[in-house]
Amino acid sequence: MSASPSSPNPDRRGRVQDKVVLLMGAGSCGPGFGNGRASAITYAREGARAVVCVDIVPAFGEETAAFIRNEGHEAVMMQADVTVNADVQRVVADTIARYGRIDVLHNNVGITAMGGPEEETLESWHHVMDTNVTAHFLAAKHVLPHMVRQGKGAIVNISSLAGLRVTPYPYSSYYASKAAVIHFSTHVAAQYARQGIRSNTICPGLMNTPLIHIQIAGQYPSTQAMIDARNAMSPTGRMGEGWDIAHAAVFLASDEAAFINGVVLPVDGGQHTIAR
Numbered sequence: 039m040s041a042s043p044s045s046p047n048p049d050r051r052g053r054v055q056d057k058v059v060l061l062m063g064a065g066s067c068g069p070g071f072g073n074g075r076a077s078a079i080t081y082a083r084e085g086a087r088a089v090v091c092v093d094i095v096p097a098f099g100e101e102t103a104a105f106i107r108n109e110g111h112e113a114v115m116m117q118a119d120v121t122v123n124a125d126v127q128r129v130v131a132d133t134i135a136r137y138g139r140i141d142v143l144h145n146n147v148g149i150t151a152m153g154g155p156e157e158e159t160l161e162s163w164h165h166v167m168d169t170n171v172t173a174h175f176l177a178a179k180h181v182l183p184h185m186v187r188q189g190k191g192a193i194v195n196i197s198s199l200a201g202l203r204v205t206p207y208p209y210s211s212y213y214a215s216k217a218a219v220i221h222f223s224t225h226v227a228a229q230y231a232r233q234g235i236r237s238n239t240i241c242p243g244l245m246n247t248p249l250i251h252i253q254i255a256g257q258y259p260s261t262q263a264m265i266d267a268r269n270a271m272s273p274t275g276r277m278g279e280g281w282d283i284a285h286a287a288v289f290l291a292s293d294e295a296a297f298i299n300g301v302v303l304p305v306d307g308g309q310h311t312i313a314r
């Protein structure tokens with residue numbers, strides 16, 4: 039990545055000062071800045087003591103970690119498949135061994151598979167549910183004991199507008215999994231509120247990220263047709279960017295949001311307010 043994107047809020051640094059951030063899915067599946075990569079960079083720019091960049095593809099996670107280090111902040115890449123219990127256990131243990139605590143758990147990993155119940159295979163269904171839902175369970179299972187010990191922690195879960203409503207895309211397992219993320223997060227919020235732990239969910243709407251060029255573009259005759267159609271669907275006339283998700287995430291993870299727990303925040307330019 040050549041250009042270093044600037045923060046739209048250059049004066050508002052330090053919102054997660056000294057916090058240790060464990061970010062699951064910190065790479066980008068294509069060139070540029072997806073939701074996870076933009077969030078990892080923004081946590082670092084906002085004062086995080088360290089950002090642990092977890093990814094199943096080491097090169098994707100390392101690209102993010104290197105970007106952060108090039109800006110003078112602390113970041114380390116850890117390879118893991120977030121659907122594998124032993125992997126999640128290992129990255130949590132390694133983060134604790136290295137930094138002693140985990141202040142923010144950010145669950146960004148999510149995949150799509152096109153098809154309704156007739157088209158989607160059982161294998162695909164399980165893969166999407168494992169990746170999009172079970173990964174949240176595993177991360178919570180292994181991180182929560184440390185947050186309980188600390189008496190404090192913030193969890194940011196990335197769902198989707200598809201977890202709230204049906205969009206033009208036919209993807210059964212994505213809808214089901216993203217709805218499950220929301221209610222799992224809400225449950226954690228309620229159960230752990232007395233222990234100083236908050237769990238909030240972001241629902242990105244139509245974003246212009248590398249992911250859509252890889253996982254969504256096949257639904258359209260051309261890339262430009264996809265971009266035009268998605269821009270037109272948004273009430274703002276344009277899609278959002280990874281940075282929009284990043285700024286919402288940093289706020290929810292920060293102490294500014296100390297009394298915000300169990301919320302479901304659409305970051306979608308108002309898309310959730312309209313029928314389609």
Ligand SMILES: NC(=O)c1ccc[n+]([C@@H]2O[C@H](COP(=O)([O-])OP(=O)(O)OC[C@H]3O[C@@H](n4cnc5c(N)ncnc54)[C@H](O)[C@@H]3O)[C@@H](O)[C@H]2O)c1
Nearest residue numbers: 063065066067072073074093094119120147148198242245
């Ligand atoms: N882009 C959009 O339009 C949009 C809209 C709504 C919601 N979302 C949600 O945003 C999140 C992803 O956004 P992004 O732009 O960062 O996507 P991305 O695919 O660019 O980045 C996700 C990273 O997760 C990694 N990953 C995938 N499977 C993994 C696994 N099993 N274990 C560990 N790492 C794994 C990938 O290698 C990738 O680097 C997802 O939860 C997605 O559902 C995106």
